[in-house]
Amino acid sequence: MHAKLEVEGVVKRFPAAEGAGAGGGSVEALAGVSLHVEEREFVTLLGPSGCGKSTLCNIVAGLYSADEGAVRLDGAPLDGTRGRVAYMQQKDLLLPWRTVLRNATLGLEVQGVRGPAARAEALELLRTFGLDGFERAYPSALSGGMRQRVALVRTLLCRREMLVLDEPFGALDALTRSAMQDYLLRLRGEFRRTVLFITHDVEEAVLLSDRIYVLTGRPGRVRATMPVAVPRPRRPVDEGVVRLKAEILDLLRAEPAGVSG
C-alpha cells in the first residue's frame, strides 16, 4: 500500500548566481528530503524562508524535476509530469482579462471540460466560498482575500485529489488569513482532498495540520516530523496548540545555521 504522495531523498541544486562566492558552481536547495502524505491527510511543511519549501512544491507540481531521489504520486513516479496535482501559490495568479467565473473554470478548460456543466460546478463552488454575486467581476475589483478564494476555487476545480498549497495566504493580513484558514479546513473535510501545505507561520501549521514536517534552513532537510493530536475544531488558545507551538518554535530556534524563523 502506497502513501498518496512519497518524496524520497530529493536533492535539488541550482546554478550559483554570478558574483556569489567562488568555488562551487551550484547551490544546494534541497539536501535529501524524504516525506510522505497519506490519503486525505493534511500535511504541513514548516521552515524558515529559503529552506527550499517552494522548490519542493515546484518539483511535486512538475515544474522542474529533482536532481536526485524520487517523487511518487499513488505509487507512480512524478518526474516532471504536470497536471497531476493541483497547485496554488502565494500569488493568486488570476488572469486579469477573465471574469471570476472564467478564472475559476481555467483548470477544467485545460482538461477539455467546457460548457454549462463546468460553469454550474464553478458557480456552486464560488457560492460555497462566499463569492456569489462576483461571478462576472474582474479580479481587479476584488480584495486580496477574495482573489485568493477565487484561486482556491480554481485549484479545487482542477479535480485533483492531491493539492499542493504554497503559502497561499502569505500575502494576506492576519484577519483575512484566519477566515481563509476556515475555508482551507473544508478542503480536507467536505472536499476530501489530500493536502500538502507550506507555511512559515507556526500557529497556522498547528491549527490546520494532521502532521507537520519541520525543515532546516538552506539547504533544506527534514528536521523533525510532529503529529498534531489536538482534537478539532482547534483554537489558538487551546492547551495542546500552545504546547506544540512552543515545542516547534524551540526546534526552529535550535537551528544551528542561524537562519531566522
Add this chain to the structure above:
Amino acid sequence: MSAVGPRRVAAAPEEARAGARAAAGWTAAVARRAASWGGRIAPPATLFVALLAAWEWAVRAFGVPAYILPAPSRIAGVLIADRALLLGDAAVTLEEVLVGFAVAFVVGIVLALAIFSSRTIERAVYPLVIASQTIPVFAIAPLLIVWFGYGMASKVAMAALIVFFPIVVNTVDGLRAADEDLVNLLRILGADRRRILFTIRVPAALPFVFSGVRIAVATSVIGAVIGEWVGATQGLGFAMIHANAQLHIDRVFAAIVYLSVMALALFGTVSGVEWVALPWRRAERAVRR
C-alpha cells in the same frame, strides 16, 4: 499572528467595498466616461475656436489674399460647396487607408507571432524589420508608383508600409510582456504551448496591439496621401495637388480638414473597439480612479 476573534465577520467590510465597485456596471461606466469627456473636451475646444477667430480676424485685418491664406469662413464655405467632389475623393483615400491597414495588420500580426515563436526567425527577421525603418517610406513612393501604377495598389502599399512597423513591434513586445508566473501556472495545469499562447500571451498582448494600431491608423492616412501626391487620378491627396496648382488654396485647406477628420474618426474607431474588446482594462481603470 491570527487573532481568536470572530472569523466570518472579519472579511465582511472589504467585501462590501469590493461589491460596491463591482456593482458600478456598464451604464455607470458610460455616464462616467461621458462626464469626464465633457471636462476634457471643453478646454481644447475653447482654444481651438479662439485660434480660428484670431486667424479670421488676422486675414481680414491685414487683407491677406485668399490664394495665400484663406479665412476659416471661406474654407468652411468650400467644405460645404464642394462637398460632393471632396467626399468622393475622401471615399477613395479612405478605401486605400483601410485596405492598406488590413493588409499590414494581417501580415504584421502573423510576422509578430512568427518572430515570437521562433528564435531563428527572430534573429534573422527582427533586425531587418527594425533597420527597414531607416528607409524613409516617403522616399520610395515614386518607386511604388512605378511598380504598382497610378491606381489604388500603390497607395495601399504606401499605407501598409507605414502601418506595418508599429503593429509588428508592439505585438512582439506585447507577446513578451506576459507574466511568466501566469505562463507557469498554465504549464502546471498541463497546458501545451498553443493553449498558453491563446490563453495567456495573446490576451496579455492585446493592449499593446491596440496602442500600436491606434498610432498606425492615424499615420496610415499620411501614407495614402503621399502616394496620391506622387501620382494619382483621384483621392484627397490628388485633389490637394490639383487645387494647389490652380491656387485654390481654400480647397487645399478643405481637403486637409477632411483628412484630419478621417484620421480622428479612425483613431476614435480603434479606441471604441478597444473599449468594447477589453472590458477588463476598463475595470482596472475604474478601480484606480
